[in-house]
Amino acid sequence: MTETGKDKERSIERIEACPACGGRSLSAFKKANFEVRDISPEDVKITDKAYGKVWDLDRCADCTHVFANPRPSPRFIQSLYGDIIDPVYQDEAEGRQKNFERILERMERLQPAKGPLFDVGAATGILMNMARERGWEPEGVEPSSWAVEAARDRYDLQIRSGDFETAELPKNRYAAVTMVDFIEHVPVPMAALVKAGEILRRDGVLCIVTPDIHSLAARMAGSRWWHYRPAHLAYFTHRSLQAILGRAGLKILKTRRYAWTFSAHYLLTRISFMGFLVKNPRWASFFSRIPIKLTLGDSFEIYAGKNTS
Numbered sequence: 001m002t003e004t005g006k007d008k009e010r011s012i013e014r015i016e017a018c019p020a021c022g023g024r025s026l027s028a029f030k031k032a033n034f035e036v037r038d039i040s041p042e043d044v045k046i047t048d049k050a051y052g053k054v055w056d057l058d059r060c061a062d063c064t065h066v067f068a069n070p071r072p073s074p075r076f077i078q079s080l081y082g083d084i085i086d087p088v089y090q091d092e093a094e095g096r097q098k099n100f101e102r103i104l105e106r107m108e109r110l111q112p113a114k115g116p117l118f119d120v121g122a123a124t125g126i127l128m129n130m131a132r133e134r135g136w137e138p139e140g141v142e143p144s145s146w147a148v149e150a151a152r153d154r155y156d157l158q159i160r161s162g163d164f165e166t167a168e169l170p171k172n173r174y175a176a177v178t179m180v181d182f183i184e185h186v187p188v189p190m191a192a193l194v195k196a197g198e199i200l201r202r203d204g205v206l207c208i209v210t211p212d213i214h215s216l217a218a219r220m221a222g223s224r225w226w227h228y229r230p231a232h233l234a235y236f237t238h239r240s241l242q243a244i245l246g247r248a249g250l251k252i253l254k255t256r257r258y259a260w261t262f263s264a265h266y267l268l269t270r271i272s273f274m275g276f277l278v279k280n281p282r283w284a285s286f287f288s289r290i291p292i293k294l295t296l297g298d299s300f301e302i303y304a305g306k307n308t309s
């Protein structure tokens with residue numbers, strides 16, 4: 001690709017209104033501490049360790065939403081996510097299964113009839129595979145070609161390749177739409193939520209998991225909060241989620257704190273001074289079998305439905 005072609009693909013634009021509530025009282029919240037135009041797929045993979053790195057962030061005085069401004073174009077983001085290769089993600093399948101099991105259990109309480117389920121940002125298909133085993137009819141979309149192939153090879157799942165916002169999907173079809181760690185990665189979250197509302201059937205339920213920038217963990221960790229990373233373009237609060245869902249024609253049915261399960265191995269490789277414990281392959285394999293449930297409570301797990309009133 002020519003230099004100008006790459007520059008065009010990597011465009012960023014300043015926005016004047018809050019992407020969550022549309023308010024115009026914006027002020028600078030954090031200064032970017034990396035060169036955003038040099039960002040690579042390595043920087044945005046799910047298991048990335050670049051904690052503390054952020055885009056230029058603005059904060060909305062009306063709804064407390066924090067977001068990248070200027071923001072990258074959807075094309076910029078697609079070019080990054082399409083090329084992600086992240087084998088560590090699949091290594092952590094067991095921990096992720098525990099996370100997704102809790103989500104599916106709660107989803108089934110709200111939607112006992114089950115039916116077609118659409119997973120947005122399906123990654124390697126772990127959630128879709130579990131949903132299928134529990135009697136759902138899962139479909140999904142994922143930008144990373146590597147992940148789409150992994151899902152096909154491992155679980156025999158057909159996942160659409162590409163981005164959710166422009167995927168051609170039937171309206172009013174799905175009993176459930178899941179967006180686990182998705183909404184904070186997209187430049188125009190409103191477009192994704194409007195689309196979710198369109199494809200949900202009348203009694204359909206949307207599940208969103210996303211970091212909570214007002215959580216105690218976020219406030220205690222300060223600028224070293226582990227959700228501050230180059231992949232995250234938006235940091236929601238309960239107020240800003242409520243605002244954006246309302247504008248997208250959705251209403252919150254239930255809000256919970258999200259508990260993460262990781263293996264001890266995964267966590268130890270992320271704590272620099274503990275890293276020596278997993279250098280030895282025997283210890284590494286020992287630690288990879290120990291699940292640890294972290295109830296940091298620093299992510300939302302929100303269930304929403306169509307606002308039909």
Ligand SMILES: [Zn+2]
Nearest residue numbers: 018021060063
């Ligand atoms: Zn706002």
